């Protein structure tokens with residue numbers, strides 16, 4: 001079985017190298033719906049719609065009216081930046097079959113120019129003819145892929161969120177093109193509710209272009225499309241985000257990127273969002289200085305088929321983090337503590353700076369700082385049997401050396417959130433174990449207005465941590481001894497502690 005998997009993986013890798021994805025072999029069975037919003041952008045509703053789509057990881061296609069886009073270019077740009085597809089719904093919404101070829105072309109050219117200027121790019125835009133009014137002559141004159149719909153909730157007519165929602169759920173099926181209008185607040189409310197319901201049933205909300213690509217249907221100019229129901233081609237996977245890989249060699253920090261084989265990877269190194277005008281196309285390994293933020297996307301088509309973005313910091317010490325950036329107040333200390341293996345990430349390339357720390361996690365960090373000496377014996381606490389093997393040695397070491405203490409009731413409570421007072425005490429005891437003399441330190445603890453909240457047995461050690469500048473006040477003359485500590489705060493404090501040795 002294992003061998004077969006390896007062979008299959010190698011086969012897939014070869015196919016990906018030549019740019020072909022075996023659709024049936026890798027079909028992920030995604031049920032797809034392409035939401036489309038006509039007649040906007042609406043200065044009263046579209047921002048709320050974009051917020052809701054972002055929160056749900058959903059994408060859609062906007063068929064925009066040129067004269068509306070002219071009034072709200074910021075919304076057009078934002079929609080595109082957030083991964084939605086931008087398309088044309090003509091300049092002023094005429095019935096196209098009553099227009100001459102020249103008038104049709106003029107409607108589209110004028111709108112395209114407005115959309116280009118709003119987004120700041122030079123794209124070609126697909127079309128939905130207003131009222132679904134079209135004939136072969138209109139399609140030919142438009143000379144771009146055109147779209148009808150397969151789901152119509154009559155949202156413009158009812159303007160009732162409950163009824164639009166019910167219709168949406170009733171009509172929804174894999175491969176649908178849903179017609180809605182973000183010019184109505186009720187349609188936005190209904191759409192977001194419908195997304196929640198259908199996502200829970202396994203539906204993915206993608207742009208029209210992505211849905212058709214994943215169904216193996218190529219879109220042609222002068223043709224009109226009604227749906228992308230599942231067919232013989234199956235469903236290709238979604239577009240994968242680029243992966244960032246870092247190696248250190250004699251020339252420095254060498255970065256390689258890999259992305260979806262159906263497109264190309266584009267990236268920036270100056271912290272800006274990758275766009276066609278400022279991103280570099282990835283063609284091979286490159287070197288970066290420490291403190292570089294790489295932002296990368298896999299792109300099949302800039303308007304409509306892009307992956308989510310990968311944002312990765314290459315740190316001075318060669319860590320890769322998605323959630324730690326140069327300029328963060330904890331950047332240097334987190335980089336140091338992670339590079340020394342004292343606090344590891346919570347997942348690959350993820351540090352989780354704002355996540356709180358437990359007693360066991362701090363014991364483990366200090367144990368690693370001490371070089372993980374050999375331990376023996378057993379933990380003698382009432383809850384010892386529940387201690388996970390990942391932290392058992394660290395807790396044994398911490399307890400044997402008096403760095404961590406149990407509670408009066410005989411329990412150790414390793415999973416309990418650490419308090420700032422405990423943190424200070426454990427760090428002081430670590431310093432004493434390392435040979436630091438703390439006997440001559442002045443009393444700074446009494447200077448904090450909430451010093452009375454500190455347990456008597458912890459006062460001396462906590463005072464030392466404060467006097468040495470490891471634990472600092474939180475402002476307003478307070479120490480907040482019973483407050484918790486995040487991983488970032490802990491990294492900063494461990495870094496200060498190590499500087500005292």
Ligand SMILES: [Zn+2]
Pocket residue numbers: 038039089093130131
């Ligand atoms: Zn319309």
